[in-house]
Amino acid sequence: MRISAAQRTENENRIRAAMDRLLRGEIPPGGKCDIKTLAAEAAVDRTAFYGTRPYAHLRVEFERRLNAMHEAGKIPDPREAQIARLKAENAKLKERLAQSEEAVDELTDFRSQALARLAAQHEEIVHLRESATGTSRVSRLPAPRTTVIGSCS
Incomplete structure (x- = not known):
């Protein structure tokens, strides 16, 4: 028509x-x-x-x-604007999550290294104590005295 x-x-x-x-x-x-x-x-x-x-x-x-x-x-279109805003927010959150995961990994590695160092230092101290007991030149310090604070005689 x-x-x-x-x-x-x-x-x-x-x-x-x-x-x-x-x-x-x-x-x-x-x-x-x-x-x-x-x-x-x-x-x-x-x-x-x-x-x-x-x-x-x-x-x-x-x-x-x-x-x-x-x-x-x-x-x-308000829906399109909302979708665009949510996509941008989602991208920021994904980036923050990746950064957080990286920080957790770094801290976990640091913790493992610190524990390994502490274990090695403990072993060294035990070894030195054992070797020190066999020599006569090393004298043991007396144990510290414990005093009660606030007691009156």
Whole structure:
């Protein structure tokens, strides 16, 4: 069915008005900032936006404006903005988790090395004590006296 020039102009005006609303972020419930929602909002058949159909140039304009907004960091669809924000947050959390895991690994290695050093030092002390008991030149220090603090005689 052919449409008149007046109907075509009216349809184009409705499409442009719907395009402006969508790009301002006025997304209808259940819709997105896409051609399907644009067609529904303008009450135009979606197939009219593809190929050599009458409103293909408006689809190209809509996609160009939408891409320009994305490049400028403006996302008209609140769900898309939320998805982008959550993806960025997820990437930061993954990076923090990797850093935390690396720190835990480093601390675990440090702990193992410290325990090994302490064990070696203990063995050396035991060895020195055993060798010291056999020589007469080394004298043992008396055990420290323990005093009770606060007692009166």
